[in-house]
Amino acid sequence: MADFLQRLDTSKLVLVGTGLSFAVSAFEAPKYNLPIFLFGIYAQENPDGVQSLQTFTYLLSASVIYDIIWMYNYDQHWFFKLLTILLLVLKFPTILTFMSSLQQRGSGVGFRGSDLSGATVWAMPGGFTSGGRDGYQTVDESADAQTPKPLGTTIQVPSSQPHAPGAYQTV
Structure with missing residues (x-):
């Protein structure tokens, strides 16, 4: 599984997520996905942005829960519901790939135990x-x-x- 995650390209995952969220943003769909993925493009391209990568990973993880709540509360056209579900499914490998990328950079997802006094x-x-x-x-x-x-x-x-x-x- 870790080998599969390392072969995935984070920039392509974020670009596909941005494209899907842009495609459904004009219709009855969650409006928060596009800004999150646009921030993901910035976070992925920033070479010194470990904190940005962590923030993007947290936001994307939280948006999975919001997507499930949103789909339960709103009724969509079948085509846009399919695109929203594809976007939800795409978020899982994106989150796992970014978590793997953070571990490779020496920083995981979390608060380093109880040490909150970092840099x-x-x-x-x-x-x-x-x-x-x-x-x-x-x-x-x-x-x-x-x-x-x-x-x-x-x-x-x-x-x-x-x-x-x-x-x-x-x-």
């Missing part, structure tokens, strides 16, 4: 992260270790003009 997507403003940025002093760094001063700060400049001790001059 941060954002940084605190003002450089309050451990790496520092743009010349800002980090929390871990002492004030003496900071070499460049950000623009617009005040520094003590010796001058020949008389002034009060400890006075600052803007640069």
Whole structure:
């Protein structure tokens, strides 16, 4: 089964799903399938998008349940019902192929056990992260270790003009 999944092309699966969902979107059919598969095209083509692949896999998995509920509640023309069922059947190998692709990239589908603290997507403003940025002093760094001063700060400049001790001059 794993060998079969590895031979499937994720881009072709997503393109066929996008085409089928586009074909039925103008009629009485689930409207959420087209945006999900369009996002799948983006997620599949993004080389660094492990999080996008995970999101697409979650959305596609949830849409299977919504498809079953939708088909139970709405009556369709037989041809469009057939296309909707084909789309539902196509979702299973697509989900399994993307899960296999995520495992090959070193990331599975899930939250890595109870570790939710993975890599941060954002940084605190003002450089309050451990790496520092743009010349800002980090929390871990002492004030003496900071070499460049950000623009617009005040520094003590010796001058020949008389002034009060400890006075600052803007640069």
